[in-house]
Amino acid sequence: GHPVEVPMPAxxxxxxxxxxLIAEMGADTAAVVLTTxxxxxxxxxxxxxxxxxxxxxADCGAYVIADEVYAGLTYDRDPRGIAALTGHPEHVLTVGSCSKTYAMTGWRLGWLAGDxxxxDEVVKIHESTTACASSVAQNAAIAALTGPQEPFEEMYDxxxxxxxxxxxxIAGIDGLTAPRPDGAFYAFLDPEGVTDSLAFAKYLLGEHGVVLAPGSGFGDAGEGNLRLSFAASLDELEEGLDRIAAGVAARSP
Ligand SMILES: Cc1ncc(COP(=O)(O)O)c(C=O)c1O
Incomplete structure (x- = not known):
């Protein structure tokens, strides 16, 4: 098989x-990946x-792979996962992780839930490639998932x-726009006139000392954009956004 990218409109x-998305699906579609x-x-x-x-x-006999690793970080919208939202949970394979909600990226602990x-088939491959997540990480994940949620709630706020x-x-920076993020910890910036996001990211890093991920790293449709992560303190964000504003202004005609 081969993957088909279906970019959503800016x-x-x-x-x-x-x-x-449905226009690209057919009898030979094995799975559709939705990341929300x-x-x-x-x-x-x-x-x-x-x-x-x-x-x-479901009509095509395909699975929906629901990448919901940021589900815990949903701000203004319905936080329910795709399997819960649909009448066909048997067609949904849900990917979850402790990495984001519990800031446990290094523990390498996630899960797949579904039919x-x-x-059973996935486990055969998993067992022969990685054996299993370490028991230390598994116990830490149980503690995170079943223990007091106050630390997470503080981080959510x-x-x-x-x-x-x-x-x-962003609204106050001329030449910069981004759709309001409803979840995760990213804003996808659209700096006016930028066509080479890698070159612009290198310029911002080299000349203004601020790091953004070039949009081209997320596929052709991301070219021209830059991803800002707000997994940083408010003070760091203030300083970083000052630098981004200076970088955008210095490049404006
Ligand atoms: C959408 C999405 N899915 C999955 C992952 C992988 O997370 P993990 O650390 O659990 O492997 C990431 C990590 O950045 C992500 O952004």
Whole structure:
């Protein structure tokens, strides 16, 4: 098989355009990957659009692979996962992780939830490639998932505050726009006139000392954009956005 990229339009803030995706699906579609909240755009997909795509996948006999590693960091939208939103949970394979919600990236602990027959086959490959996550990480994940959630709730509030700060700052920078992120910790910046995002990222790093991920790293459709991560303190974000503003202004005609 071969992967088919179906970029979502910037004009609608990279939301899920179900018709655009369904138009690319057919009898030979094995699986459709939906990442919500999205990296790099921070968008959370509309439940109606999600339902339409899952319906279409079920009609094609395809699975929806739901990458929901940022589900815990959903701010203004319905935080329920795709399997819970749809009438066809048996067609949904949900990917989750402790990396984002519990800041446990280094522990390498995630999961796949879905139809037993698929999971049994996945386990065969998993066992012979990685054996298993370490028991230390597994016990840490149990503690994170079943223990007191206050530390996570504090971080959730901090991320929401950072999101609001970043949105407000971007609105005040001439020549810079980004759709408002509803989840994750990214804003996908669209600096006016930038066509080579890698060159612009190198310029911002070299001349202004601030790091953004070039949009081209997320596929051809990301060219011209830059991803800002707000997994940083408010003070660091203030300084970083000052530098971005200076970099954009210095490049403006
Ligand atoms: C959308 C998405 N899925 C999955 C992952 C992988 O996370 P993990 O650390 O659990 O491997 C990332 C990490 O950045 C991500 O952005």
């Amino acid at each position: 004009e609608t803030g990279y939301g899920l355009d179900a018709n655009r 909240p999205s990296n790099p755009t921070g968008q959370v997909f509309d439940p109606e659009a999600i339902r339409a795509v899952v319906e279409a996948a 037993r027959t698929v999971i 901090a991320f929401e505050e950072r999101r609001d700060y970043v949105v407000e700052r």
